[in-house]
Amino acid sequence: MKSVTPVLLALFLGATMLVPQSASAYSEGQELVDEATITVKKLMAEPDIAPHLQKYVSKAKGVLIFPNLLKAGFLYGAEGGSGVLLTRAANGQWSYPAFFAMGSASFGLQFGGQASETIIIIMSPKGLTSILAHKVKVGAEVNAAVGNLGVGFEASTSTALGVDMITYSISKGAFLGGALEGAIIEPRVTLNHEYYGSTGAATRAILLNGKYGNPKADHLRQTLATLK
Numbered sequence: 001m002k003s004v005t006p007v008l009l010a011l012f013l014g015a016t017m018l019v020p021q022s023a024s025a026y027s028e029g030q031e032l033v034d035e036a037t038i039t040v041k042k043l044m045a046e047p048d049i050a051p052h053l054q055k056y057v058s059k060a061k062g063v064l065i066f067p068n069l070l071k072a073g074f075l076y077g078a079e080g081g082s083g084v085l086l087t088r089a090a091n092g093q094w095s096y097p098a099f100f101a102m103g104s105a106s107f108g109l110q111f112g113g114q115a116s117e118t119i120i121i122i123m124s125p126k127g128l129t130s131i132l133a134h135k136v137k138v139g140a141e142v143n144a145a146v147g148n149l150g151v152g153f154e155a156s157t158s159t160a161l162g163v164d165m166i167t168y169s170i171s172k173g174a175f176l177g178g179a180l181e182g183a184i185i186e187p188r189v190t191l192n193h194e195y196y197g198s199t200g201a202a203t204r205a206i207l208l209n210g211k212y213g214n215p216k217a218d219h220l221r222q223t224l225a226t227l228k
Helices: 004-016 025-044 050-057 125-133 189-196 203-207 215-225
Strands: 062-074 076-087 098-106 110-122 144-148 165-177 184-187
Touching: 025 050, 025 062, 025 076, 025 110, 025 165, 025 189, 025 215, 050 110, 050 165, 062 098, 062 125, 076 203, 076 215, 098 189, 098 203, 110 125, 125 203, 189 203
Parallel strands: 144 165
Antiparallel strands: 062 076, 062 110, 076 098, 098 184, 110 165
């Protein structure tokens, strides 16, 4: 990746993590959880997406939900946003959410801006393990398939074909130009601590061990539970 990539990525991720001084990190976390619930409901209401969600989410290892991924570019581009990850236990119950950020940089002739509401369905143990283990680069460490609104992706989303994650999104705006470099996904450690009120609220403790919970996230969990 070119040397400018870390600079663009740092700037873009930094911007997406800023909140007004009058708002606490807890309120930012709750806002992300509430917006993630709205995003899932919007995608469930789209006739071109809903059948795919019903099919894949019920078999998923986890889901990443980004209520507001922003993409912008003029010659160089950047994309990023914050969201939540929930994992599905063997009994079908969804965990409480952990907070993550995603960002990427791209190169080539491009112009425009776009905002999208996105769900990333994690289909393989490898995909989930990679995200939980460390900062992960999509396309390098895990493989992803993308099915945007109105585009069928039935034939290309089999985990037998090496796809670890499937993405669906609703986008507003237009973005023209080159392909993105691999997106980087990493946890927002401080926001996890503040949302659950403990510095022990590590990502794996929230998602896999069930040690931490927040009843204000139950609506999101219940919404995902309807996809079965």
